[in-house]
Amino acid sequence: MSLHELISDPTALWERCPPASEAAIQALVEHVGVQLPDEYLALLRYSNGGEGELGIEPLWFSIFPAEEVLQSNQDHALATYLPGYLAFGSNLGLEILLFNTKEGHPWKVYYVPNIGMDERDVLESAPDLMSGAVI
Secondary structure (H helix, E strand, O other): OOHHHHHHOOOOOEEEOOOOOHHHHHHHHHHHOOOOOHHHHHHHHHOOOEEEEOOOOOOEEEEOOHHHHHHHHHHOOHHHHOOOEEEEEEOOOOEEEEEEOOOOOOOOEEEEEOOOOOHHHOEEEEOOOOOOOOO
16 A cells, blocks of 8 residues: 555544645754655655554554644754654644654654653664655
8 A cells, every 4th residue: 555545544543734845854954964755755745644553562642743743852852862863743632753964865753752852762664754654
């Protein structure tokens, strides 16, 4: 199943948002300074944020809108606690969803407690955005 089929499946139970603007996506890519996963960018082009249930840990997802990713990373001091990681969502609870920008493609999906963050606490959720069915 393609990402487009997966995210546009009307039977998939997740809250969708209007698409991100290309300007917002380009600003995010430029500020991050690395080529973000194609699947993640496709998700933002389809739904700029959204939330729903996961069949894997951390069991719930809330994708940050493109315009909020950088601020969320600053708010959580990721550059200090987890350099090289990029938070792109959370579980609306105590965990943050992450990519490790130091790794190659495919980009694994990780999660970490948002209190007392330490790289030893980072756990893999899925080998990539598609197989993790983060959406």
